[in-house]
Amino acid sequence: MSGDEDAFVYDEASGEWVQASAVAVEGGDAVVVRDAVGNVLADGDQVTLIKDLTVKGAGQTLKRGTLIKSIRLTGDAQEIDCRYDGIKGLVLRAEFVRKR
Numbered sequence: 880m881s882g883d884e885d886a887f888v889y890d891e892a893s894g895e896w897v898q899a900s901a902v903a904v905e906g907g908d909a910v911v912v913r914d915a916v917g918n919v920l921a922d923g924d925q926v927t928l929i930k931d932l933t934v935k936g937a938g939q940t941l942k943r944g945t946l947i948k949s950i951r952l953t954g955d956a957q958e959i960d961c962r963y964d965g966i967k968g969l970v971l972r973a974e975f976v977r978k979r
Contacts, residue, residue: 910956918978920959922951926976937966946979947971 887896912920915929928945941963951960957973 910952910954912952912956912959912973914976914978915974916977920950920952920973920978924950925979926950926959927979928975929977930975932971932975934966934969939966947976
């Protein structure tokens with residue numbers, strides 16, 4: 880045997896043994912997060928709000944056009960984690976932002 884081409888891996892989802900090379904090809908589990916107009920977002924991007932948003936618990940409204948710097952993706956296709964002055968732990972829906 881010459882190594883990886885004959886290796887098998889147990890796939891818990893299907894309950895079968897599959898070739899390791901097939902699992903490596905299918906392994907694209909990365910969540911793609913898109914903004915309101917369809918642009919792909921990534922960690923560290925800057926976004927602009929496209930709608931006035933009332934922030935629950937902060938007693939503050941973020942106005943349309945507000946710039947949010949250095950976003951972080953959460954693993955959910957519709958939520959982004961970000962930081963804004965005076966608001967800790969701000970999570971925004973991707974449908975309300977546009978990539979800058």
